[in-house]
Amino acid sequence: MRHTRLKLADNTRKTAIDLLQRTLADAIDLRLAVKQAHWTIRDPRFQQLHEFFDSLVEPLDEEIDTMAERIATLGGVPDGRAIAVGQSSRLDPYGTDVVSGDDHLEALADRFATLGNHVRESIDLADEAGDADTADIFTSASRYLDKTVWFLEAHLSNDASGLKAAS
């Protein structure tokens, strides 16, 4: 860990860097999954969903960039290499057999929710470690991830939660 003029204890910085690095790998993996869905979908709603999936990439890239730059700010070395992502992502590998719009929506909703739950846990852990700024980054990412789960679920043809709420 590099020296920095920031008045944060070494163990605070180390904990925050570790939390950010794990989430960075997950988020890059998720970003690739979104592109996979954008490229492989075959569905009567192709145009709509093809464009919808692509619209998720830019905000996800912003979260990724913010996390990576916070690692660098704290004196760490962000590792966004494919090999690091492949080794440490906690998301299930995205299937190459996912084709229909609903299957992509479900697969992406599962992964956005998984990452959202990891990030939610990280808010408290960063806070407990004494880094309110990293906790704030996780809070913002969590809000984006939760909202995207809502977007994805709202596109599903037979969203179980929607049907339940209507009955």
Ligand SMILES: [Fe+2]
């Ligand atoms: Fe494209």
